[in-house]
Amino acid sequence: MAAEPKITPVPSNAPLFAHEFTKRMRSRKDITKKPSIRQTQSIPQLLSARYFRNGKLTLEDFLEAAVFTTFPPDQDIAREIAEDILLGREKVERPQLIDKERAVAAQAATKKQSDALEKVMEQIRREQELAKVIKKDKVQAGYDYLQELHRNGDQQLYEAATDYLTDGDIVLRGITSDEELMEIAGGQLLDRAGVLTSNDIQNSQTLEVLDAVCDLSNAAEQVAAKSLRGDSDVEQEFSDLAKRDTSTAARALRHIEEMETLDQTTRESLDQTLQDNLKDLSEVADYAAEMKTIGQKYPNSGYGIAFFNWLFNPESRPYNSWGNGSAMRVSPVGLAHGSIEALLEEAEKSIYPVRRRFLLWTYDGLHIMWGVYGNGRFVGTDNLGKRCWGIYGRGVFAGFYDGEFFCGKYYNGAWKAEYLFGLEYSRGEYVLFPQLIITNEAEP
Numbered sequence: 001m002a003a004e005p006k007i008t009p010v011p012s013n014a015p016l017f018a019h020e021f022t023k024r025m026r027s028r029k030d031i032t033k034k035p036s037i038r039q040t041q042s043i044p045q046l047l048s049a050r051y052f053r054n055g056k057l058t059l060e061d062f063l064e065a066a067v068f069t070t071f072p073p074d075q076d077i078a079r080e081i082a083e084d085i086l087l088g089r090e091k092v093e094r095p096q097l098i099d100k101e102r103a104v105a106a107q108a109a110t111k112k113q114s115d116a117l118e119k120v121m122e123q124i125r126r127e128q129e130l131a132k133v134i135k136k137d138k139v140q141a142g143y144d145y146l147q148e149l150h151r152n153g154d155q156q157l158y159e160a161a162t163d164y165l166t167d168g169d170i171v172l173r174g175i176t177s178d179e180e181l182m183e184i185a186g187g188q189l190l191d192r193a194g195v196l197t198s199n200d201i202q203n204s205q206t207l208e209v210l211d212a213v214c215d216l217s218n219a220a221e222q223v224a225a226k227s228l229r230g231d232s233d234v235e236q237e238f239s240d241l242a243k244r245d246t247s248t249a250a251r252a253l254r255h256i257e258e259m260e261t262l263d264q265t266t267r268e269s270l271d272q273t274l275q276d277n278l279k280d281l282s283e284v285a286d287y288a289a290e291m292k293t294i295g296q297k298y299p300n301s302g303y304g305i306a307f308f309n310w311l312f313n314p315e316s317r318p319y320n321s322w323g324n325g326s327a328m329r330v331s332p333v334g335l336a337h338g339s340i341e342a343l344l345e346e347a348e349k350s351i352y353p354v355r356r357r358f359l360l361w362t363y364d365g366l367h368i369m370w371g372v373y374g375n376g377r378f379v380g381t382d383n384l385g386k387r388c389w390g391i392y393g394r395g396v397f398a399g400f401y402d403g404e405f406f407c408g409k410y411y412n413g414a415w416k417a418e419y420l421f422g423l424e425y426s427r428g429e430y431v432l433f434p435q436l437i438i439t440n441e442a443e444p
Helices: 011-027 038-054 059-068 072-087 100-133 136-152 155-161 167-172 178-190 198-206 210-214 219-229 234-244 246-259 264-281 285-297 305-311 324-329 331-335 340-354
Strands: 356-362 368-374 377-382 387-393 396-401 404-411 414-418 426-433
Touching (some): 136 155, 155 178, 198 210, 246 426, 285 305, 377 396
Antiparallel strands (some): 368 377, 387 396, 396 404, 414 426
């Protein structure tokens, strides 16, 4: 006799199913990659989309949502666990006694997962309440408008709006015109002020809220939006910003470069303005100057070609050094300083003239890290004083933050990671500086 399903395939059961599925997957020892808390959000969102499209959910929908949101090598295990949950097959081992510290850590992890689950359930409750107060004919009008938008509407508007609203939102809110869609989606965009992406800023033009973005308090978003609007004083505003806050200016320049709102010559001019202000803040010029003074006196000492070119170049920018020279010259620094703190600070400065630097931050601005990188390795310190080191290449990076392992991906000024800054998941942006003198090596 076939097993009876233990979960009814309705939207309200999606969060509970996602929570149980993720918990069981994380307890398995034979999976390649443990799922993150984000999967407890992805499963209900996928099921919600199917519900709005098909008008109902099936057990197969629940099963596929679990499998499709799982790392491909682990999908067979995901299918097995999802079937266990849907059919009520219990495969949970009796927990063993653990020490007090592990118990506290497990309790903290459970609370974090529960908080994420509660957010998803709150979203579903909000949509259910919204559905109750909207009249049936209004929902039908929203559905008719959505279908017309798909068939004959402004696709640029649809793509911009659905970065902030789902098809379900359009239907449940009873949106019936392009103007109403722009107003509601534009309001959702402005709610992200302070963490806008370049895509958000471009969408603001389509949704007709660009002027509002130009008036935001966030200077990076304001300058970038003004460049999109075509304001004539953008270069001066960027210069003023670079003088008082280089990290914010770097974010503004990143937006401008990604949107290509200014011509290449102007973007290069802004980049040079930023580099000039970064060099004004640097304390490495003395090391670089002394190294050149001594090195130029002995030009035939067997220097590598890259270092030789840097030695006789008027500028002192990093050139993707292999780092062996910094290891050779750092020893005498220990003779010149009496404390460990001063020694470490000066040793790090002695490395900078031939290594590139990076600055990265989370979108919420709570975590910032700066340091040096080159030859596939990096070392940094964050705003809490915690150290980080690791390796990078081909769009991925991994290492140890405050002694704990982390890994992630980076691309075109954006990054995301698991367990960096002690967070299960984080994302943000980064900048690299100064520019290379020698460009025969690929940009990391």
